[in-house]
Amino acid sequence: MWTPSTPFAPPGTKAALEEGEAFTPRFDAHGLVACVTVDHASGDVLMLAWMNAEALAETLQTGIAHYWSRSRQSLWRKGDTSGQIQKIVEMRTDCDQDAILLKVEVGGDGGACHTGRRSCFYRSVQLTDQGPVLTFDR
Numbered sequence: 001m002w003t004p005s006t007p008f009a010p011p012g013t014k015a016a017l018e019e020g021e022a023f024t025p026r027f028d029a030h031g032l033v034a035c036v037t038v039d040h041a042s043g044d045v046l047m048l049a050w051m052n053a054e055a056l057a058e059t060l061q062t063g064i065a066h067y068w069s070r071s072r073q074s075l076w077r078k079g080d081t082s083g084q085i086q087k088i089v090e091m092r093t094d095c096d097q098d099a100i101l102l103k104v105e106v107g108g109d110g111g112a113c114h115t116g117r118r119s120c121f122y123r124s125v126q127l128t129d130q131g132p133v134l135t136f137d138r
Helices: 014-019 053-062
Strands: 033-039 045-051 066-069 074-077 086-093 099-106 123-128 131-136
Touching: 045 053, 045 066, 045 099, 053 066, 053 074, 053 086
Parallel strands: 033 099
Antiparallel strands: 033 045, 066 074, 086 099, 123 131
């Protein structure tokens, strides 16, 4: 049984990961799992972040997105400083449970990026004769 203090059993067999009902996320060697966050209404990709077991457990327990900041080496509840709190509408995992997808309602100004933009994915990579260049969304 899941509890916040003992949140996740170790991953099982390939068949159990892919076809079983147990949520057993596969954290990488650094104890992290990738998390893609999208706006539940528009489907816009807002951000990619990382979760450790504590962040994932806090997200499940509170219904608010929590992440692990690799640069600060600390747990972070999205929106505490920006007001852009992400309320979980739906959580999914991929076939081998090594990635999380969050569908969220965003509070505040509806943005997700620390630059003030709605999405962290605000640039396109364009291939030119001189090599790849970035173009900014308007």
